[in-house]
Amino acid sequence: MAALLEVNNLSISFGGLRAVDDFGISIKKGQLYGLIGPNGAGKTTVFNLLTGVYKPNEGIITLDGANITGLKTIEINKAGIARTFQNIRLFKDLTVLDNVKAGLHNHYSYSAVEGIFRMPRYFKMESAMNERAMELLKVFELDEEAGYLAANLPYGKQRKLEIARALATKPKILLLDEPAAGMNPNETIELMNTIRFVRDNFDMTILLIEHDMKLVSGICEELTVLNFGRILTQGPTSTVLSDPQVITAYLGE
Amino acid sequence: MKKYKITKNVRDNILTYGIVILAYFIIQMMIHTGKISSLMQGLLVPLCIYVILAVSLNLTVGILGELSLGHAGFMCVGAFTSAFFSKCMEDVITFGFLRFALALLIGSLSAALVGFLIGMPVLRLKGDYLAIVTLAFGEIIKNVVNVLYIGKDSSGIHFSMKDSLSLGLMEDGEVIINGAQGITGTPKDSTFTIGIVLIILTLFIVLNLIHSRDGRAIMAIRDNIIAAESIGINITKYKLMAFSISAALAGVAGVLYSHNLNSLMATPKNFGYNMSIMILVFVVLGGIGNIRGSIIAAVVLTLLPELLRGLNNYRMLIYAIVLILMMLFNWSPKLVELRKRFSPRRLLNRTREVQ
Numbered sequence: 001m002a003a004l005l006e007v008n009n010l011s012i013s014f015g016g017l018r019a020v021d022d023f024g025i026s027i028k029k030g031q032l033y034g035l036i037g038p039n040g041a042g043k044t045t046v047f048n049l050l051t052g053v054y055k056p057n058e059g060i061i062t063l064d065g066a067n068i069t070g071l072k073t074i075e076i077n078k079a080g081i082a083r084t085f086q087n088i089r090l091f092k093d094l095t096v097l098d099n100v101k102a103g104l105h106n107h108y109s110y111s112a113v114e115g116i117f118r119m120p121r122y123f124k125m126e127s128a129m130n131e132r133a134m135e136l137l138k139v140f141e142l143d144e145e146a147g148y149l150a151a152n153l154p155y156g157k158q159r160k161l162e163i164a165r166a167l168a169t170k171p172k173i174l175l176l177d178e179p180a181a182g183m184n185p186n187e188t189i190e191l192m193n194t195i196r197f198v199r200d201n202f203d204m205t206i207l208l209i210e211h212d213m214k215l216v217s218g219i220c221e222e223l224t225v226l227n228f229g230r231i232l233t234q235g236p237t238s239t240v241l242s243d244p245q246v247i248t249a250y251l252g253e
Numbered sequence: 254m255k256k257y258k259i260t261k262n263v264r265d266n267i268l269t270y271g272i273v274i275l276a277y278f279i280i281q282m283m284i285h286t287g288k289i290s291s292l293m294q295g296l297l298v299p300l301c302i303y304v305i306l307a308v309s310l311n312l313t314v315g316i317l318g319e320l321s322l323g324h325a326g327f328m329c330v331g332a333f334t335s336a337f338f339s340k341c342m343e344d345v346i347t348f349g350f351l352r353f354a355l356a357l358l359i360g361s362l363s364a365a366l367v368g369f370l371i372g373m374p375v376l377r378l379k380g381d382y383l384a385i386v387t388l389a390f391g392e393i394i395k396n397v398v399n400v401l402y403i404g405k406d407s408s409g410i411h412f413s414m415k416d417s418l419s420l421g422l423m424e425d426g427e428v429i430i431n432g433a434q435g436i437t438g439t440p441k442d443s444t445f446t447i448g449i450v451l452i453i454l455t456l457f458i459v460l461n462l463i464h465s466r467d468g469r470a471i472m473a474i475r476d477n478i479i480a481a482e483s484i485g486i487n488i489t490k491y492k493l494m495a496f497s498i499s500a501a502l503a504g505v506a507g508v509l510y511s512h513n514l515n516s517l518m519a520t521p522k523n524f525g526y527n528m529s530i531m532i533l534v535f536v537v538l539g540g541i542g543n544i545r546g547s548i549i550a551a552v553v554l555t556l557l558p559e560l561l562r563g564l565n566n567y568r569m570l571i572y573a574i575v576l577i578l579m580m581l582f583n584w585s586p587k588l589v590e591l592r593k594r595f596s597p598r599r600l601l602n603r604t605r606e607v608q
Contacts (some may be wrong), residue, residue: 051483077485085483091476093542094469102473105466106485107283112494115465116458122465129466146263 010059034220080172092151103168290428299447307535307547308501315542318475323391325528331504332511335360370495435518511584
């Protein structure tokens with residue numbers, strides 16, 4: 001089966017620093033894929049390259065057969081890549097519901113004139129949006145907090161809301177940047193279940209960056225290890241984690 | 254059929270419209286019973302103008318989250334284009350209401366166009382830089398209008414940027430925009446009632462925009478531009494949309510302004526940066542992003558200097574103190590807490606608990 005996301009020879013330099021060098025990855029549909037490595041290895045830079053925040057110097061990114069290299073962030077999102085951020089980036093002064101509805105922006109459309117003059121299409125689309133957004137919130141057990149401001153949610157729920165918002169854009173692949181950062185062990189276990197649930201119920205492909213080895217070994221099927229911007233090794237999780245190279249570079253002997 | 258639920262937003266909006274309509278009827282009643290001095294009556298249309306300006310600037314500052322100091326410039330565009338139109342058409346369209354409606358359309362559209370053209374390069378900047386550049390554009394608009402000479406005769410419209418003589422008008426010609434002397438003899442079509450109708454129209458547009466898909470996108474950009482981009486929201490489009498609509502509504506205020514005066518001139522006082530900053534003061538004191546607050550602040554701060562006229566020398570001193578107090582009342586954390594504790598809603602709940 002052809003890969004959903006195929007990356008070849010991806011490189012970027014900032015001045016003299018080659019932050020990502022000759023990066024390649026191949027993720028099949030429905031896979032849960034992990035990207036790990038020590039701090040400063042270039043993991044988030046890879047995410048920023050995949051989502052168009054940075055333009056790569058070299059390399060090709062193919063999503064579902066289409067070349068998306070060098071496209072703008074919003075075009076890449078429309079093509080089917082959605083992401084969350086290492087430091088949570090919610091719309092803090094919007095309600096939880098509106099955060100998800102902002103994610104639905106490109107899928108339920110009406111013009112500004114229809115919105116301002118409250119034409120029939122406005123009511124039709126808004127109620128469809130509300131329905132869909134509430135469905136998503138229910139999946140993440142956020143439906144009771146729908147009217148809260150996003151800033152007032154507890155930390156773990158803010159993480160969940162960010163995933164819900166990303167899913168609202170109907171992506172083909174979901175990129176999670178350190179979803180378990182700052183979570184306690186119980187919250188991490190809950191998050192693992194949520195990620196599995198998303199994969200199974202939304203038929204989603206997930207690529208995640210994570211430092212929490214329990215989470216990585218618990219849910220990821222395949223791993224790529226980055227070190228100093230280069231790929232150290234990649235393959236099935238159990239093989240990678242027992243690789244002596246990885247243990248020295250990352251896990252410690 | 255699904256039952257229509259009145260949400261908090263809808264209730265909030267109804268309250269805002271209600272306050273405006275109530276104020277209108279109270280003032281009308283006072284006019285009829287002769288309780289308002291003629292000086293105050295002359296202040297009613299400017300009051301409407303300031304309210305529209307404050308609400309429209311709040312769209313840029315509060316909803317889009319960008320600081321703009323050129324708002325008076327857009328008002329200037331609306332004022333001059335509409336006054337020019339009305340002056341030209343004074344003999345052609347004698348039905349005042351229709352002429353004013355068309356002038357309104359022209360004034361707001363041309364202000365929106367200027368807002369769009371300025372916004373395109375300028376909105377790439379952020380924060381202080383954007384504020385400085387919009388300030389500059391506001392001044393540029395005012396100064397360009399000051400050297401504009403446009404005249405009309407039987408052979409058509411003549412245009413110059415030197416002086417009125419170089420227009421080369423024929424004997425039947427008439428100078429319409431006379432440089433720094435501006436436009437004189439604009440038909441006086443603005444009334445308090447029209448002002449209130451335009452306030453309601455402004456509120457209708459702004460509030461409905463905020464609570465729609467596009468408003469959500471604009472506020473998403475305000476809260477987190479990187480996240481907004483990552484979920485596929487077109488940043489440039491929505492920034493420009495908010496900025497242009499804001500400019501168009503400032504144009505509406507300009508139309509109201511120019512049709513309230515006999516002679517229209519672009520001076521530092523009415524279209525300069527002083528005006529822009531005064532509008533910003535209304536917005537900041539009323540609460541950034543709080544539409545109802547903008548209305549109240551605009552009304553209070555416009556009426557205050559007039560009400561204090563009797564106190565003569567102390568007038569500006571008291572005005573300044575009120576500014577500071579309002580700022581503290583709205584923003585100081587301790588006072589915000591205190592206000593919440595004594596808010597009517599909370600007191601109402603407490604009496605309910607006692608029962």
